[in-house]
Amino acid sequence: MASFDFAKLVNLRDFIPRTCEIFQQGEGKGYGWTSLRKDLIAGLTVGVVALPLSMAFSISAGGSPAQGLYTAILAGFCISLLGGSKYQIGGPTGAFVVIIFGIIARHGMAGLVTATILAGIILIIMGLTGIGRFIKFIPYPVTTGFTTGIALLIFSQQIKDFFGLHPEAASPEFLGMWEGYFRVITTVEPGTLAFGLGTLAVILLVRRFAPRFPGAVAGVAAATIACYLFTLFMGNPPIETIGTRFGGIPRTLSLPKLPDLSWQSFRELLRDSFAIAILAAIESLLSAVVADGMTGDRHNANMELVAQGVGNIAAGIFGGIPATGAIARTATNIKAGAVSPVAGIIHALVLVLFILILAPLASAIPLASLSAVLIVVSWDMSNLGRFFRILIMSPKSDALVLLTTFVLTVMVDLTFAVEVGVVLAAFLFLRRMVEVADIKPGAKGLGTELVYGSRGSGSPAPEHAKNIEVYEITGPFFFGVADTLQHTLRGVAKKPHAFVLRMADVPAVDSTGITALESFLAQCRRGKIRLILCEIREQPRKALEKAGLIAELGVENIKDTLQAALVRAEE
Numbered sequence: 001m002a003s004f005d006f007a008k009l010v011n012l013r014d015f016i017p018r019t020c021e022i023f024q025q026g027e028g029k030g031y032g033w034t035s036l037r038k039d040l041i042a043g044l045t046v047g048v049v050a051l052p053l054s055m056a057f058s059i060s061a062g063g064s065p066a067q068g069l070y071t072a073i074l075a076g077f078c079i080s081l082l083g084g085s086k087y088q089i090g091g092p093t094g095a096f097v098v099i100i101f102g103i104i105a106r107h108g109m110a111g112l113v114t115a116t117i118l119a120g121i122i123l124i125i126m127g128l129t130g131i132g133r134f135i136k137f138i139p140y141p142v143t144t145g146f147t148t149g150i151a152l153l154i155f156s157q158q159i160k161d162f163f164g165l166h167p168e169a170a171s172p173e174f175l176g177m178w179e180g181y182f183r184v185i186t187t188v189e190p191g192t193l194a195f196g197l198g199t200l201a202v203i204l205l206v207r208r209f210a211p212r213f214p215g216a217v218a219g220v221a222a223a224t225i226a227c228y229l230f231t232l233f234m235g236n237p238p239i240e241t242i243g244t245r246f247g248g249i250p251r252t253l254s255l256p257k258l259p260d261l262s263w264q265s266f267r268e269l270l271r272d273s274f275a276i277a278i279l280a281a282i283e284s285l286l287s288a289v290v291a292d293g294m295t296g297d298r299h300n301a302n303m304e305l306v307a308q309g310v311g312n313i314a315a316g317i318f319g320g321i322p323a324t325g326a327i328a329r330t331a332t333n334i335k336a337g338a339v340s341p342v343a344g345i346i347h348a349l350v351l352v353l354f355i356l357i358l359a360p361l362a363s364a365i366p367l368a369s370l371s372a373v374l375i376v377v378s379w380d381m382s383n384l385g386r387f388f389r390i391l392i393m394s395p396k397s398d399a400l401v402l403l404t405t406f407v408l409t410v411m412v413d414l415t416f417a418v419e420v421g422v423v424l425a426a427f428l429f430l431r432r433m434v435e436v437a438d439i440k441p442g443a444k445g446l447g448t449e450l451v452y453g454s455r456g457s458g459s460p461a462p463e464h465a466k467n468i469e470v471y472e473i474t475g476p477f478f479f480g481v482a483d484t485l486q487h488t489l490r491g492v493a494k495k496p497h498a499f500v501l502r503m504a505d506v507p508a509v510d511s512t513g514i515t516a517l518e519s520f521l522a523q524c525r526r527g528k529i530r531l532i533l534c535e536i537r538e539q540p541r542k543a544l545e546k547a548g549l550i551a552e553l554g555v556e557n558i559k560d561t562l563q564a565a566l567v568r569a570e571e
């Protein structure tokens with residue numbers, strides 16, 4: 001029995017955090033005051049950007065602003081300290097809003113904390129085993145479909161606080177949510193709407209005329225100052241704020257607490273935990289790829305997933321919410337001049353200082369301004385240009401996967417949508433492979449016809465007796481096309497003396513294909529027909545040898561060229 005070689009699956013060098021590079025010595029290496037100054041500026045900048053976003057994402061998902069800050073601090077620190085990317089910034093993101101909202105609705109906040117910790121464990125296992133590299137095989141229409149669906153759901157969830165609506169019962173379902181809004185549409189609060197529109201206007205103006213300055217920070221700061229001044233002179237805040245709904249933000253971190261990890265809770269939350277882990281892996285690795293494209297660096301996917309797992313476990317233990325790599329904050333970090341993971345660590349420390357020193361000011365932040373920030377985030381996430389480009393210009397099968405994933409994300413559940421999207425894409429891929437694969441006559445009669453070989457290069461078929469049939473298999477010979485062999489060769493009108501199967505264009509064969517060949521060999525023996533295989537490539541040859549088919553067929557009936565196969569057939 002062959003032993004399992006872990007070293008072949010993963011490289012131990014893949015588990016060295018990028019922070020270790022700051023201790024390297026040599027020409028062009030090392031970490032000095034110049035690097036520290038750049039990381040200080042970048043960390044301060046991205047920390048200011050992360051402040052409103054972390055609170056907004058948590059509130060939108062059904063948590064508290066403090067939970068968003070705890071997550072950005074703890075997960076952000078761990079991801080930067082242990083991660084496989086030099087520039088990755090971790091924290092709460094919009095992609096998790098829908099999943100978190102659903103988990104809280106089904107299992108409460110305690111269930112969310114447990115699912116977050118379990119997801120962290122799953123992420124660590126994915127990184128240690130190298131399974132995370134298969135995340136890149138999730139089809140592009142699937143990721144685009146669920147991203148656009150999430151964007152629509154985030155936008156829908158902001159309507160309540162943006163307009164100041166108070167539906168009788170907030171539904172987590174898309175249609176129920178909008179039905180509740182329309183029932184109370186006449187109760188729009190003009191003051192709340194004015195703050196929301198004002199924040200939105202500031203964000204768009206800053207993006208237009210000062211794109212280097214974070215628009216979300218400017219919009220929330222302007223709304224907060226206006227609300228604070230109004231409260232100072234009038235005595236009460238004009239609209240709902242963080243202070244009026246949540247009682248402000250604690251000036252210390254919560255105490256660590258392990259959740260209930262009983263077998264019952266494990267069974268109930270395992271599916272949700274996998275959903276969090278897979279989404280965290282997708283978004284974090286996508287963010288790392290974006291960072292690589294902006295800097296020319298190359299991230300370490302395995303270590304990045306391990307760091308994401310540790311970050312989520314830390315966030316869960318301290319009562320936070322799920323976290324992953326944040327593309328927008330990572331890009332901000334790079335543009336601000338970061339040179340190492342130290343910038344991400346500083347960003348987490350900036351948020352700690354905010355809790356210790358400026359937490360009372362957060363009470364004056366209007367919820368309508370945070371809703372405006374998330375409306376802009378949802379627009380950026382939707383990427384409608386990409387969505388409609390796939391829908392209109394891509395093959396119909398891709399458009400079908402896109403629409404299916406999008407509709408299921410919005411109407412049913414994100415996890416179910418991704419599962420169905422991946423399965424549907426896999427079936428469509430198999431269909432394409434079946435269409436590409438073919439089994440056809442390689443030469444008819446006496447040999448002046450062309451038998452097309454690998455890469456489409458034609459070679460004349462040598463002359464051979466009429467009672468010899470030459471057939472050619474093209475494309476991967478897997479379970480989707482194995483039945484075609486039986487169907488094609490049963491259609492031969494006159495049973496020949498010998499069959500020659502040319503396999504120059506077969507890059508791979510699976511167990512079903514081997515079984516089909518074994519069945520055809522048995523059929524040939526019953527009819528006293530000799531079966532000869534020729535021009536077998538490396539993977540199919542190894543697979544046939546391992547299955548024992550070459551030994552059963554006889555090595556004398558395995559030939560390297562068609563000429564040799566025909567000579568053998570005529571013997």
